[in-house]
Amino acid sequence: MLEAGVQRKPALRMAPVFASLAFAPLVFANRPALVAQIAPQDTSDTPVAFNVPESPAFTFLGITPSKVTRASSARDLGAALINSIDSTGKMLNGVALGATLWTLLPGVNVGLESYQHDWKTYALANAQLSLGAVRASGDTADTELALGLRTTLVDRSDPMLDTSFVRSLSAALTGCLHLINQPGVPALGPPTDTTRPAHAEEDPALQCAAKANRALRTDWFKENWNKPSLSWGIGLGWRIPHSQLGTMDAMGVSTWVTGAYPFGRSGQLLGQLQFDHRNRLGTLDPTDVLTYGLRGSRGTKGYNLFFEVVGTERLKTSPVSSSSNVQWSGGLEFQAGQDYWLSTGLGKRYTAAEQPDRVVVIANLRWGIATKARLRMVPKYESEK
DSSP states (O other): OOOTTOOOOGGGGGHHHHHHTTOHHHHHOOOOOSOOOSSOOOOSSOOOOSSOOSSHHHHHHTOOOSOOEEEOSHHHHHHHHHHTBOTTSBBOSSEEEEEEGGGGSTTOOOOHHHHHHOHHHHHHHTOEEEEEEEEOSSSOOOEEEEEEEEEEEEETTOGGGOHHHHHHHHHHHHTTGGGOOOOOOOOSSSOOTTTSOOOGGGOHHHHHHHHHHHHHHHHHHHHHTTOOEEEEEEEEEEEEGGGBTTOOEEEEEEEEEEEEEEOSTTEEEEEEEEEEEEOOBTTBOOEEEEEEEEEEEEEOSSEEEEEEEEEEEESSOOTTSOSEEEEEEEEEEEEEETTEEEEEEESHHHHHSOOOSEEEEETTEEEEEESSOSOOOSOHHHHTO
16 A cells, blocks of 8 residues: 655644544554455355454464453563463463564654655554464363464555545544643542543543544545555464473464455455465374465445355375365346345355345346345445445
8 A cells, every 4th residue: 555656745744643642543443354245254165264364373273362462562572471381381371462563673663654655664564463372182281382473565545645634634633632631630539520530432532533533534445445455474383292382393384465456446356375384293294275266346336246266276185185176156136126136146155145035037047036235245335336
């Protein structure tokens, strides 16, 4: 999402206001996913989700932690790591840590100017670390440990790269300044309803900033939701025999690359590659698996369509197992009348959509009849144009 030719205008000098008013978390939060899926994907054969995992370490281990400890500084990370080791030097299970990379680097700051004009700074600002540890499967005392990194290299749907958006946001946040609660002299005695500080969600200045940020971002994404983007992630794993730190056997590595590109004014193309290498483990042979996928989708108020191909190529496989698996899917639907949609298609992705109210055969094709759209894979505001 780099705009190399964007001029640096004086309006960007308002950027320090973001931090001083604690508005920055609102400014950089709530970025949308690359794609709106029509249904949870069946990943039993071809695990293509068309997005780099938010926490590659957890994906490598195949876990979904119910609680993830976020470290906001190197000290926080160090304390979390110390707490993950018991008094005998053994690695504890159930460890799930996450952190934004640049906050762990002493003396490193991410300024708006660099964020907008330097791709290396942009990638650093979006880099997320993840670390997980879980007891190895089977009757063993071993621990499996994984370290992951993911980042966004390019995302032209990011509004903070646009000087006009930043200028509008700066003006909106400046307009919220008068709502900041000035600190008063603490009253003697226990706090009362009038002296007790308000919660952040009750602060009128933060409410004003959040409302302005939300409104501006909604307008921005209506016009830029399908702009080009490129993300990358990697996860590495080790097995720790008897959970005793000192000896670590490499398990392998997984890496993902996901990209998006406009498919006309109302559509998007998505592509993903994943390479997964696992070392020999006990009686299990080493494996190299390449997973790939391509999806195109378009939608308006009157129609929706998509096509998709996903597959796996097992580069190391036994003679008795299949070395490849390819699946094709596609679907089309259009509004034939008020609250009356006709749809037809084939493949897993189509059948994963919400079932139609009934099915009829027209021109030797099976058509689903429904009272609402079933194949919408673009943002709602785009499909209503």
